[in-house]
Amino acid sequence: MNAPEARADKGAGVTDDAEDPDDLDVEEALALVNDPSGRGPGDPARARAGAPRRGDGPRPAADGRSPATRPSRHDDRHDDRHALSWPAARAVAERAARRGTGSPAAPRAPVPVPLDAALGLTLAAPLTALTDLPSFDTSAMDGWAVSGPGPWAVREEGVLAGHAEHPPLTDGEAVRIATGARVPPDTTAVLRSEHGHTDDNGRLHAAPPRPAAPPRPPGASRAGTGSTVAHGQDIRPRGQECRSGEQLLSAGTLVTPAVLGLAAAAGYDTLSTLPRPRVEVLVLGDELLTGGLPHDGLIRDALGPMLPPWLRALGAEVTAVRRVRDDAQTLYKAITRSGADVVLTTGGTAAGPVDHVHPTLRRIGAELLVDGVEVRPGHPMLLARTKENQYLVGLPGNPLAAVSGLLTLAEPLLRTLAGRPAPEPYTMPLRNAVQGHPHDTRLVPVVLRGDVALPLHYNGPAMLRGIAAADALAVVPPGGTRPGQETELLDLPWASGGIGVCFT
Numbered sequence: 001m002n003a004p005e006a007r008a009d010k011g012a013g014v015t016d017d018a019e020d021p022d023d024l025d026v027e028e029a030l031a032l033v034n035d036p037s038g039r040g041p042g043d044p045a046r047a048r049a050g051a052p053r054r055g056d057g058p059r060p061a062a063d064g065r066s067p068a069t070r071p072s073r074h075d076d077r078h079d080d081r082h083a084l085s086w087p088a089a090r091a092v093a094e095r096a097a098r099r100g101t102g103s104p105a106a107p108r109a110p111v112p113v114p115l116d117a118a119l120g121l122t123l124a125a126p127l128t129a130l131t132d133l134p135s136f137d138t139s140a141m142d143g144w145a146v147s148g149p150g151p152w153a154v155r156e157e158g159v160l161a162g163h164a165e166h167p168p169l170t171d172g173e174a175v176r177i178a179t180g181a182r183v184p185p186d187t188t189a190v191l192r193s194e195h196g197h198t199d200d201n202g203r204l205h206a207a208p209p210r211p212a213a214p215p216r217p218p219g220a221s222r223a224g225t226g227s228t229v230a231h232g233q234d235i236r237p238r239g240q241e242c243r244s245g246e247q248l249l250s251a252g253t254l255v256t257p258a259v260l261g262l263a264a265a266a267g268y269d270t271l272s273t274l275p276r277p278r279v280e281v282l283v284l285g286d287e288l289l290t291g292g293l294p295h296d297g298l299i300r301d302a303l304g305p306m307l308p309p310w311l312r313a314l315g316a317e318v319t320a321v322r323r324v325r326d327d328a329q330t331l332y333k334a335i336t337r338s339g340a341d342v343v344l345t346t347g348g349t350a351a352g353p354v355d356h357v358h359p360t361l362r363r364i365g366a367e368l369l370v371d372g373v374e375v376r377p378g379h380p381m382l383l384a385r386t387k388e389n390q391y392l393v394g395l396p397g398n399p400l401a402a403v404s405g406l407l408t409l410a411e412p413l414l415r416t417l418a419g420r421p422a423p424e425p426y427t428m429p430l431r432n433a434v435q436g437h438p439h440d441t442r443l444v445p446v447v448l449r450g451d452v453a454l455p456l457h458y459n460g461p462a463m464l465r466g467i468a469a470a471d472a473l474a475v476v477p478p479g480g481t482r483p484g485q486e487t488e489l490l491d492l493p494w495a496s497g498g499i500g501v502c503f504t
Ligand SMILES: Nc1nc2c(c(=O)[nH]1)N[C@H]1C(S)=C(S)[C@@H](COP(=O)(O)OP(=O)(O)OC[C@H]3O[C@@H](n4cnc5c(N)ncnc54)[C@H](O)[C@@H]3O)O[C@H]1N2
Pocket: 045, 046, 047, 077, 079, 283, 284, 285, 287, 288, 299, 300, 301, 302, 303, 304, 346, 347, 348, 349, 350, 351, 352, 355, 377, 378, 379, 380, 395, 396, 397, 398, 399, 401, 461
């Protein structure tokens, strides 16, 4: 980012130039500058002395997808030997959640939940109408229920919603009726109050007292006026919307406010839903502060506040957020004592002196399902099965790398455990070219403006400034994208669903 005018959109800075090295994290920018082949020398800070150069192995497929089982070409870092392509890693996370039940539709046992607690859950069974809707013939308007052609003699006592059935009308009779009231038997139509008036003798006529519209050509008539009213007009017949027993929604539907309304209307007090997967968050790092300003090498914990609401938006129930010291035994205890469906750790995924996640998983005898992903940021992310029906997602400590891990591994895992349908993949053209990583997928924060996506600066692994202003993450394939190139986008929950629906 060089030009101040390029800083726009909520202060996050839209990228204007694909060649701007600020659009890359520092290590990637160095890779591009230093390697005339364009393949990049790898991460200088990460490559071990004497290790083979990155890119020496087989090239990726043109679309960047490689089979889950294929070992990564990144053989210069011990933790990347088994790295999976970004799509393969997501597929593994989704498949892992299905294991155990063998049922793709209902991975976990359903539970009945009162309507007021069901928002955001997934229907475990189809929603079948428990009644006809409407359950009786209903007036759609305030006015008169009439029988036969007018004028009509008006009964004294009117009909209100919520009252028992009125005696049948006889031909030539009318009765005052309110919207939602059940129409008396033998009603032929409802005359809206604005379409009728009573004469001095108290007889009802189907015409407004004063002309309410511009003069009409001779002979033209207006629906609902005149001496007759069309048969069935403004009556909602019983069963118009559905019959009892009819399927209204399929299993797997997300319970939205509208679903709650429909379920109530259709007679439900409780819904059969899939329980939210329970997630325990373990925030690792002795350097983290929970308040105040950074000082003496200590920094604020950005993930403790960020992850719980985001996890809820992904369908999880967060049972606890624990801060865990950089101590192997403490981490071992925290993981082995957890009864959550998913343990989510932050930090400690790399190979530093206090990066205890890998050694602890080895000690537990956990099965590593994903051990590194060919994605920037976030490549050291991992997914393991710690015991029957318990998974551990290891997010890297760098905050945007943690977001990348959240959307790459936690999202498909939790979505599948929660029984939610996969979002439809979609693409939009990126306004600017985006520099690709030589081998890996990049996830780049973008804002959506009209029918284009604008890549944002401040997308380095340790930065949240870009993502905090973003509407989506662009999935930039290895090699990058040209200006205007259609690019897959991952929705961010606040952009697609709104705070109220998604974060409760
Ligand atoms: N020798 C290597 N070193 C590193 C590699 C590598 O492959 N080989 N990968 C780098 C990459 S890429 C990432 S990402 C990080 C991942 O590191 P960890 O998961 O082990 O995370 P930490 O070392 O604990 O922290 C990294 C960074 O993030 C800060 N952090 C951690 N937790 C939080 C938090 N809750 N809120 C805000 N910031 C946090 C931490 O202070 C560090 O600055 O490893 C690279 N190294």
